[in-house]
Amino acid sequence: MIKPGIPKGTRDFGPVVVRKRNYIFQTIRETFEVFGFQPLETPAMENLSTLTGKYGEEGDKLMFKVLNNGDIFNDAQAATDNKTLVSAITEKALRYDLTIPFARYVVMNQHELALPFKRYQMQPVWRADKPQRGRYREFYQCDADVVGSNSLLNEVELLLIYDTVLTKLGLQGYELRINNRKILSGLAEVIGKSELLTDITIAIDKLDKIGAEGVRKELTERGLSAADIVTIEQFLAISGNSDEKLVQLKELLQSSPTALKGIEELDFVINSGYGNFNTTPVIDVTLARGLNYYTGMIVEVKAPATVKMGSIGGGGRYDDLTGLFGLKGISGVGISFGVDRIYDVLEELQLFPQAAQQSTKVLFLNLGEASARTAFSYMMQLREKGIAAELFHESAKMDKQMKYADKRGIPYVIILGESELQENLVSIKNLADGKQEKISAAALLQFEF
Known part of the structure; x- marks a missing residue:
């Protein structure tokens, strides 16, 4: 007799749970539609070459590879080098997120699309992560992206989508935290280590998990000097309200034109006067989001402090994502909702209306x-x-x-x-x-x- 079970990090959803999840999906979908976004779906599998190298070193390790069909054992034995061996075993992977497949879709359909193209996508993704509360190996993402526009109004609108959805769901005390990758690039420029930008952002992104001492140790291991780390720590120590943070950023990073451009962009998003937010976005200089493709504003949505949960959404600007597939000069910006985590938050706070159950x-x-x-x-x-x-x-x-x-x-x-x-x-x-x-x-x- 086979004992029934499911793979670690996956879940069954009974009728009550599905109805509550559908309530979240419907709220998000209706908001996407009202803001003028169009629906899109892509395959569960992508070519491995499409995904590899787009999420950083750690992201590549967390991809679920799909074994090739046929006699892969004989093909593997016949391989003459590592590259041939890998291609003999696997050439496909389950999608890691929805953004890279979206970029691939835009490039493949560029002549049929009217730019700017505003799309939303609500499908599952897979990551070989260590399962824990709020972190699963199969989970849904709900993304909204705009490609073909450099306007910072898109950033404002996407933040308003977060604000609208979370307000409709009855959530209070959430935080819309924003930063700009140009500022992080400028920080690397100021210390003369632009080539270590990825290493710096990966370390900074772990601040909440490993603390200041852990970040210092990781930066040292990644080849930064004591003087470099002092400057980075001054950067991470910036505090006050958003306007005060902008002033401190300008002073610390004044020698970097790249950083100043990022500060200007943040200033627009915070102070342009577009949109009436229920929860005003705040600048968080420690926010790095360790994905390689971000080039402008980055955003992360934090759950209310009363719930022990990390981010429930995130995204940012990627000026040359389609360039990875040969289509240069197409700027994009997007956000993603972590539906599984939002569900856990609403459940803990008992915010699901009776009608949704x-x-x-x-x-x-x-x-x-x-x-x-x-x-x-x-x-x-x-x-x-x-x-x-x-x-x-x-x-x-x-x-x-x-x-x-x-x-x-x-x-x-x-x-x-x-x-x-x-x-x-x-x-x-x-x-x-x-x-x-x-x-x-x-x-x-x-x-x-």
Whole structure:
């Protein structure tokens, strides 16, 4: 006998969970559509060459490779070098995120697209990460991206999408943290180590996890001098409100034109006056986001401090992402929602509305052939009005049928006994308060369930 199980880091979702997740998906999708974004889907698998080298050294290690078809054992034995060996075993991988596949799609369909192209995508991705709360090996991303526009208004609008969705979901106390990769590039320029930009950003990105001492140790191991690390620590120590941080950044990085450009861009996003935010974005100089393709503003959404959860969304500007596939000069900017983490946050804070947890609103009790036939007719009329209704599948004791309704969380039951059938009435019972009333069959369609 095979013991049933699922791969580590994956999950089954029962009806109650799926309904709550769909509530999140629907809220995000409706917001994307209102902001003028178009839907897109790409394959679960991409060519390994499409994905490799786009997420940094650590990202490459976390890709799920897909074995080639055929006799890979003989092909591997025939390989003459490492490159041939790898291609003999695997040439495909499950997608790591939705952004690189989107860039690949844009390049392949560049002549059919009207730029700027605003797309949203809501599909699962896979990462061979160590499973833990809020971190899974299979999870959904919900992305919105704009390509073909350099305007910083796109950054403002994407931040407003975050703000709109999280407000609709009833979440309070979240943080929209922003930074700019040009500022981080400028920091590397100031210390004369531009070639170590990736190493610096990877180390800074771990500040929350390994602390200042851990970052210092990692920077040392990556070849930075004590003087370099002092400057980086001065950078990380910048504090105050966003305007005060901008002043301090200008003073520390004044010798870098690249950094000054990034500071100017941040200033626009913070102070342009476009958009009315419920939660104002704040500058976080420690925010690095360790993905290689970001070149401008970067953003990360932090869950409320009352919940032990990391980021629930993130993204940024990538000025030459399509250039990786031969299409130069196409700028893009995008964001992503971490639906699985958002679900955990809403669940912990008990923010799911009752409507998001219910399916059937009305259960008609099955009290015999005559009752069932009449109930079925009424049930179909309610369904035509968009009211979810069902008839218990068999004639059974009323207690059994009531227990079914209670277990399913169905708020109303309708009883059609002999007296109701004779008088052309229906008895409606509210299971929440126990109240029961009789109304005419004609009034049933106007009843407020």
